[in-house]
Amino acid sequence: MQVTETLNEGLKRGYAITVTAAELDAKVVEKLKEAQPEVEMKGFRKGKVPMPMLRKQFGQRVMGEAMQESIDGAMSEHMEKSGDRPAAQPEMVMADKDWKEGDDVLVNVSYEKLPDVPETDFSAIKLERMVVKADDESVQEALDNLATNAQNFEDRKKGSKAKDGDQVTFDFLGKVDGEAFEGGAAEDYPLVLGSNSFIPGFEEGLVGVKAGDEKDVEVSFPDDYQAAHLAGKAAVFECKIKAVKEPKAAEINDEMAKQFGAEDLAALKTQITERLEAEYAGAARAVTKRALLDALDGVVDFELPESLVEAEAGQIAHQLWHEENPEVEGHDHPEIETTDEHKKLAARRVKLGLLLADIGQKANVQVSDSEMTQAIMNQARQYPGQEKQFFEFVQQNAQFRQQLQAPMFEDKVVDHIFDAASVTEKEVSKDDLQAAVEKLEEE
CATH class of the missing domain: 3.30.70.1050 (Trigger factor ribosome-binding domain)
Structure with a gap:
């Protein structure tokens, strides 16, 4: 041979x-x-x-x-x-x-062949990490939102008409072609108008009713309604209104705090402060990560495989085309040409991808089995009732597992570089952080 x-x-x-x-x-x-x-x-x-x-x-x-x-x-x-x-x-x-x-x-x-990636002196990279403290105004805003979510309903003044957002308690009987149908009746049913709990048009038909009114609401079942024998058919719901109640935000006190699992209001405020600051830290990390990638892109240079750059440019062009043409769901469309801008972005992604992979390999960065299991479980929660099928899909799909693992590996490598780089903290306002995040999204 x-x-x-x-x-x-x-x-x-x-x-x-x-x-x-x-x-x-x-x-x-x-x-x-x-x-x-x-x-x-x-x-x-x-x-x-x-x-x-x-x-x-x-x-x-x-x-x-x-x-x-x-x-x-x-x-x-x-x-x-x-x-x-x-x-x-x-x-x-x-x-x-x-x-x-x-x-x-x-x-x-x-x-x-993959290129030889040069060594990088991480200590020479200088970065700034934004730090935002949760102020009283932000904590109070979060408390107000919780109070709204924990709202109660109180009877409106006698004779008041129901508005969007009100809770109407009523009896109803639904009929199609003059005949009552199974599942189309209830008594003392509490319905929040605007919640979209009923078929389209029903809740709008109750806007303006008063306690004691009787009203027939005429609607049509959607063509794709889950009960095939009702799909697309016109219906009349005979409604007897028993009460009209307006929403009242819960009072912000220890009792409300207990509804959200806190011991008292002070403990709830502490939880909110920690959650807000964790969110700020996550956003600040994203800003610092972009600064790190920009710095690496500027100081590291090596030859790139043309095939990888071309493939990445093609994917970028394809993705952007579909974002500009959301009505086209499939791939039955004209050939999409890559531009110099696509190729420039592709070159950056390929270079940084190869660089981070090389750094991670040399530093023996690994995603543990427990971390992968946790990531899979987090994904499975998005499919309630279908967790078993999802786990089977993950076991049989190596490419999907790689897609889950890749960002976790990248974040670990980034943390490894953060530890070696010169990172200083700077306390800023929430607005300053928000502006920095918006700038990232524009780029």
């Missing part, structure tokens, strides 16, 4: 791999001998089928396997000796399209 270099240009590599006919034949014989003890054939005892018969019966099939194993073995040996790491799956092409048994096998292999 012979491997001859045919291309060495930047990161591009090309090789001609020759497997002689004798080497290939020896490999075929070796594989047939391995299988011989288990082969059964009419007229011969198990394991006693002669080699010529085996070759005639299985030779063609084994030939392909032997050829592939020989080429794969040559490539593995080459990668080990050269230290090359292909940026993508190497392209392999048979040089002789008219190859026949008894000929040498010549395969042309080409790929781009």
